[in-house]
Amino acid sequence: MKAExxxxxxxxxxxxNIYRRYQLPPPPLLDPATADHSTYSTLRPIQLTSTGKQxxxxxxxxxxxxxxxxxxxxxxxVVMRIIKHSTTSFPTPATGMLxxxxxxxxxxxxxxxxxxxxxxxxxxxxxxxxxxxxxxQADQAALAxxxxxxxxxxxxxxxxxxxxxxxxxxxxxxxxxxxxSMGNFVSAAFIENQAFYQRQTDERSVALVFDVSRTSQGSLxxxxxxxxxxxxAAMKENKFTTESLQKSNLxxxxxxxxxxxxxxxSHLLTSFLHQLPTPPPSAPTAKDFPASLAELxxxxxxxxxxxxxxxxxxxxxxxxxxxxxxxxxxxxESIEAHTQEQNNASYYQRSLGREQAKIxxxxxxxxxxxxxxxxxxxxALPEDEWQKLFKLxxxxxxxxxxxxxxQVEQYARQVDGFSAMVSGKMFGVKGGLVPGEM
Amino acid sequence: MGDATAAPPTNxxxxxxxxxxxxxxxxxxxxxxxxxxxxxxxQPQALISILDHASRRPADQDRVIGTLLGTRSDDGTEVEIxxxxxxxxxxxxxxxxxxxxxxxxxxxxxxxxxxxxxxLGWYATSSDLNTFSALIQNFYxxxxxxxxPHPAVHLTVSTAPGTDxxxxxxxxAPIGTTPERAADSCLFxxxxxxxxxxxxxxxxxEIIAGARDREDRSQPxxxxxxxxxxxxxxxxxxxxxxxxxxxxxxxxxxxxxAALGQFLLNTLSLQPKVEPEEIERDFNxxxxxxxxxxxxxxxxxxxxxxxxxxxxxALTMGPETGSGDGKNDGERKxxxxxxxxxxxxxxxxxxxxGGRRGEQ
Numbered sequence: 016m017k018a019e020x021x022x023x024x025x026x027x028x029x030x031x032n033i034y035r036r037y038q039l040p041p042p043p044l045l046d047p048a049t050a051d052h053s054t055y056s057t058l059r060p061i062q063l064t065s066t067g068k069q070x071x072x073x074x075x076x077x078x079x080x081x082x083x084x085x086x087x088x089x090x091x092x093v094v095m096r097i098i099k100h101s102t103t104s105f106p107t108p109a110t111g112m113l114x115x116x117x118x119x120x121x122x123x124x125x126x127x128x129x130x131x132x133x134x135x136x137x138x139x140x141x142x143x144x145x146x147x148x149x150x151x152q153a154d155q156a157a158l159a160x161x162x163x164x165x166x167x168x169x170x171x172x173x174x175x176x177x178x179x180x181x182x183x184x185x186x187x188x189x190x191x192x193x194x195x196s197m198g199n200f201v202s203a204a205f206i207e208n209q210a211f212y213q214r215q216t217d218e219r220s221v222a223l224v225f226d227v228s229r230t231s232q233g234s235l236x237x238x239x240x241x242x243x244x245x246x247x248a249a250m251k252e253n254k255f256t257t258e259s260l261q262k263s264n265l266x267x268x269x270x271x272x273x274x275x276x277x278x279x280x281s282h283l284l285t286s287f288l289h290q291l292p293t294p295p296p297s298a299p300t301a302k303d304f305p306a307s308l309a310e311l312x313x314x315x316x317x318x319x320x321x322x323x324x325x326x327x328x329x330x331x332x333x334x335x336x337x338x339x340x341x342x343x344x345x346x347x348e349s350i351e352a353h354t355q356e357q358n359n360a361s362y363y364q365r366s367l368g369r370e371q372a373k374i375x376x377x378x379x380x381x382x383x384x385x386x387x388x389x390x391x392x393x394x395a396l397p398e399d400e401w402q403k404l405f406k407l408x409x410x411x412x413x414x415x416x417x418x419x420x421x422q423v424e425q426y427a428r429q430v431d432g433f434s435a436m437v438s439g440k441m442f443g444v445k446g447g448l449v450p451g452e453m
Numbered sequence: 454m455g456d457a458t459a460a461p462p463t464n465x466x467x468x469x470x471x472x473x474x475x476x477x478x479x480x481x482x483x484x485x486x487x488x489x490x491x492x493x494x495x496q497p498q499a500l501i502s503i504l505d506h507a508s509r510r511p512a513d514q515d516r517v518i519g520t521l522l523g524t525r526s527d528d529g530t531e532v533e534i535x536x537x538x539x540x541x542x543x544x545x546x547x548x549x550x551x552x553x554x555x556x557x558x559x560x561x562x563x564x565x566x567x568x569x570x571x572x573l574g575w576y577a578t579s580s581d582l583n584t585f586s587a588l589i590q591n592f593y594x595x596x597x598x599x600x601x602p603h604p605a606v607h608l609t610v611s612t613a614p615g616t617d618x619x620x621x622x623x624x625x626a627p628i629g630t631t632p633e634r635a636a637d638s639c640l641f642x643x644x645x646x647x648x649x650x651x652x653x654x655x656x657x658x659e660i661i662a663g664a665r666d667r668e669d670r671s672q673p674x675x676x677x678x679x680x681x682x683x684x685x686x687x688x689x690x691x692x693x694x695x696x697x698x699x700x701x702x703x704x705x706x707x708x709x710x711a712a713l714g715q716f717l718l719n720t721l722s723l724q725p726k727v728e729p730e731e732i733e734r735d736f737n738x739x740x741x742x743x744x745x746x747x748x749x750x751x752x753x754x755x756x757x758x759x760x761x762x763x764x765x766x767a768l769t770m771g772p773e774t775g776s777g778d779g780k781n782d783g784e785r786k787x788x789x790x791x792x793x794x795x796x797x798x799x800x801x802x803x804x805x806x807g808g809r810r811g812e813q
Contacts, residue, residue, distance in 0.1 A: 088671070091661040092505045095498035095654065099535070102653040103567075111566075126505070131565040171562065178559050181552075182517075182539035183509040227653065234680035235656040260765045267761060279671045280664050283504045287618040288665040329655070330677070330684050335739060339746045346753055353757060360764065413764070420757045427754040432677050434747040438740055439681065445736045449729045 084219050085120040087239045087274045091284055093127045094237070097225050100129045101194030105227045107132075109194045110162045110208075112172045116185040117219050123279075124223075125185050127192065128175055130162040160204040163191045164211040188212075192223035197341050198429050200224045201422040203415065206270070209242050210250045221274060228341070229429075233330030239274040246270050255414040267420030333444060335437050342430055349423050356416040366408045374401050493606060493622045494533045494649035497658060499523075500610070500620070506539045507578040507612040516579035518542050518589065520556060521606060522563060522570040529603050533649065535570055538563060542589075549585040551592065572599070574606030579613065580621060587639040590625050607641065622646040656680075 093113065101109045115124040162168050172188065180186035190212060193200065205222070212220040226236035242250070245265050249255065280288070378401060385395045503519065510517040523535040538559050542551040560572060575593050577586065586607070594605035604624040611619045623641040650658060664672035675683070695717065701707035702714075 090505065091664075092498065092501045094657045094661065095501055098654050098657045099496065099498050099651075100567075102651060129566040171565070174558075175562055178555060178562070181541050181555065182506065183511070184539075230653055230656050232677075233656060233684070234675060234677045235660050237674060257765055267758075275673065277671045277673045278660055278664055279669075280661060281505060281508050282670070283508045283612060283618070284501060284661075285665050285670050287500075287504060288662055290617050328684055328688070329652075330680050331688070335743055339742060342750070343746060346750060349757075350753065353760070357760070416761060416764070420761050423750075423754050423757045427750040430747045430750040434743045436677050436681050437743050439678075441736055441740055443685075445732060448725075448727065448732050 083120065084117065084122045084221060084241065084274065086122070087221055087276045088121060088123045088279045089223075089237075089276060090115075090123075090125045091278060091280050093124050094235070094278060096127045097192050097194070097223065097237070098230070101225050101227050104159070105194065106196060107156055108159050109192075110159055111192050112163075112168075112175070112188060113190040113192055113221070113223060114176065114179065114184065114186055115189045116187050117189065122189055122219060122221060122274075123185070124189055124221075126179065128172075128179075130165075130168045130191075131171055132159050132162055157204070160193070160202070160208070163193075163208040188220065190220040190222060192225060194225045194227050196226065196228040197338075197345055198226060198229070198425045199345055199422065200226075201271075201418050201425060203418060206242070206250070206414075206418065209240070210247060213242055213247060214251075231329070232338070233328070233332065237276060239276050240271045241274060243269050243272050255412040255417070256410045257413060260413055260417075265417070267417045268424065270417060270421050330436075331440065333437075333440055335433075338433055342426055342433075346423065346426050349419050349426065353416060353419045353423075356411075356413075356419065359411045360413075360416075363408055363411055370405055370407055374405050377401050377404065491530045491644070492532070493608075493644055493646040494531070495608070495620070495622075495646055496523075496533065496535050497648060497650050497654060499534045499537045500648065502537050503576050503578065503608075503610050504612070504618070507610070509539075510578065514544065516544070516577050516581070518551070518575055518577045520560065520575055520593075521573040521608060522560075522567075523573045524569065525571060525573065525603065532573060532606055534573060534606070534608065536563065536567070537576060540575075544585060549588060551589060553592075557598065574600060574608065576608040576610065578610055580609045580611040580619060582609070582623070582641050584637055586641070587625075588637050590639050590641070591627075591636060594625060606644075608646075620646065 093115075097111070100111060103109075109129060111127050111129040113124045114126045114128075115122065117123070176186045176188065191208060193205065193208075209220075209222045212222070221239045221241055224238045224240060226238075229236040245263055246269065249259065249263055249265055252259070378398065381396060381398055381400075385398070388395055499521065506517055506519055517539060519537050519539040521534050521537045523533045525532050540552060540556045540559070542549065544550075563570070572593075575589060577589075590605055590607055593599050593607075594601060594603075599605060604626070607623040607625065609621045609623070611617075622644045624644055625639040625641050627635055628638055628640040660672055660674065664670055698707060699717070702709045
């Protein structure tokens with residue numbers, strides 16, 4: 016028993032050390048002497064590790080200050096449409112257009128529509144049309160992700176906007192949305208889409224990311240992102256070499272800016288929501304009560320469970336394995352991708368070194384030759400001919416490793432939030448089942 | 454209301470009848486088997502979209518209409534309204550104009566994005582059924598562009614101020630003595646409907662419903678922890694209510710109910726009987742799993758950060774940024790060597806979660 020607690024404390028204490036070294040907000044170090052069996056002191060370090068969970072809150076983030084868009088207001092309609100579109104197309108990511116208008120630094124999103132996914136032409140489709148084929152899935156995902164900046168979608172959305180304007184919808188494109196699973200949205204396609212939008216429509220556009228898997232755990236998981244100005248500048252030059260990164264001091268933490276989201280209902284919807292649940296009888300009498308257990312069950316079926324506004328208790332679920340397994344898998348994937356990038360980089364270094372050695376040898380040879388020619392009173396040969404003879408390898412773009420870094424950060428935050436939640440729940444269950452223990 | 458009984462028309466000037474349709478799956482048409490839906494499910498986003506359209510209607514128009522999209526079961530008895538879009542129309546005392554071209558193009562656009570949905574019918578934002586309704590209904594259920602052979606579904610959502618928002622669903626049957634009369638009259642039959650929502654929509658609806666009691670009708674998104682807190686608070690509140698009720702019954706202040714008592718007793722007996730040691734063991738292994746993965750994730754994050762920094766930081770130590778300098782190059786290599794070491798450390802990290810999963 017004692018050993019278990021020490022393990023907990025040790026783990027989090029090391030975590031705290033790592034935080035401190037990287038100048039993130041330093042959590043107060045836990046004194047092992049105070050780490051006794053009380054719930055509070057064992058819970059506290061876990062909560063501390065979750066401070067990274069909400070990195071960007073309204074008006075506190077300096078990165079938001081110079082952004083043309085600072086807050087995002089979603090109408091209920093948009094939320095429901097995105098949820099519906101994303102869940103029906105799951106596991107293929109869904110993408111769509113957001114329309115609305117901008118009011119100062121706030122962006123109001125009032126409607127949305129999905130992008131059509133262009134199906135691969137039938138000749139090629141003959142082979143790949145089997146949905147069980149993993150390549151088919153990958154193709155579909157790639158197609159869906161490419162949709163926001165595809166040419167077909169541009170004409171589609173232009174036409175759609177034209178029609179929406181006729182029925183008094185705020186027909187101004189304000190961004191796009193996509194769905195993801197377990198936070199795996201940071202990819203080159205995502206960045207390119209958002210760069211495309213941020214370049215195009217007057218800079219004021221956002222990317223909404225809806226996490227299908229995490230929403231099924233009980234809490235609506237919707238985030239709005241924009242690319243930081245520094246990253247957009249780098250994107251414009253399309254240069255992600257070591258040098259340019261040093262110059263711009265761009266780190267993976269700076270790629271995306273998260274915007275705070277609020278949900279706004281219309282008056283009409285508010286009144287509709289108020290009358291949806293049938294109010295309980297004001298003065299219950301004997302005949303309001305069910306006569307038997309069976310009747311009560313039937314009643315509960317029709318009235319409580321089917322009530323759309325019934326409280327949602329999915330978040331109280333105690334299962335942890337699916338989440339941990341999936342996150343570990345995704346983390347491993349990221350690590351593999353990272354190693355690959357690292358290999359590319361070191362391959363580049365090696366070939367660069369080889370070429371440079373060759374050039375040096377050539378230069379020395381030419382120098383010696385020139386010295387010889389000088390002795391023989393002959394004109395010297397040019398010494399910069401090596402530029403024509405040797406070609407230096409081009410440096411691989413570091414964009415991918417930046418994105419991997421951001422993705423890993425996303426996963427780590429997710430795990431932090433999850434562990435904070437789960438440990439709270441588990442202590443609760445333990446306290447409930449073993450009274451007097453705590 | 455059991456049998457098909459004719460009710461007096463609500464509006465004496467219009468040529469339609471209100472009929473209550475028997476709920477048993479009896480064919481309405483005398484010869485062909487019925488293709489009419491018996492039950493209509495409405496998804497919340499369709500309703501919200503209709504309400505949104507209603508609040509954006511032109512000032513001089515009492516009602517606005519739109520097209521309903523969704524899915525129909527194979528035999529046509531179950532209809533699910535999943536989506537809808539607005540269609541502009543103008544209505545005067547004498548005539549009604551529906552922009553049919555708009556409706557056609559919009560349908561095309563919608564079907565391109567979600568090919569599984571079909572045209573189901575139309576909605577209007579007032580609960581009136583008049584001659585114009587019949588005209589539009591016949592337009593939607595016609596052959597060719599319409600829903601034929603299935604009857605079109607008509608959904609009315611009353612949005613008059615001061616009254617409740619009430620939704621009704623109807624299907625129609627042709628009626629009329631002459632072909633001319635048949636074109637602008639039809640028989641609206643009420644069909645039961647329900648609001649159906651998916652599992653994933655629950656959390657969305659919860660947030661939306663959360664905004665209804667606020668003055669500004671807005672609600673910031675919750676974090677996971679806040680959602681958990683709210684759920685726990687709600688459970689506590691419900692427990693409080695139940696225990697209040699029980700103690701009131703014991704004090705003979707509230708009406709007792711045998712069924713409720715039995716239900717509560719059954720629920721109480723659901724508490725699992727487990728040994729404290731077992732709980733202790735499960736608890737510890739669970740919490741260790743969680744903390745291990747959390748720790749690993751953070752270690753990996755740190756390593757990636759470190760490797761990214763090393764990859765770009767090595768050069769800043771050198772005074773020159775050119776690529777031909779030997780000393781510079783050596784430094785960069787050193788930086789990469791460290792990055793590689795980081796990679797190896799991560800190799801250990803990789804073994805961690807794999808080993809954990811192996812245990813399970």
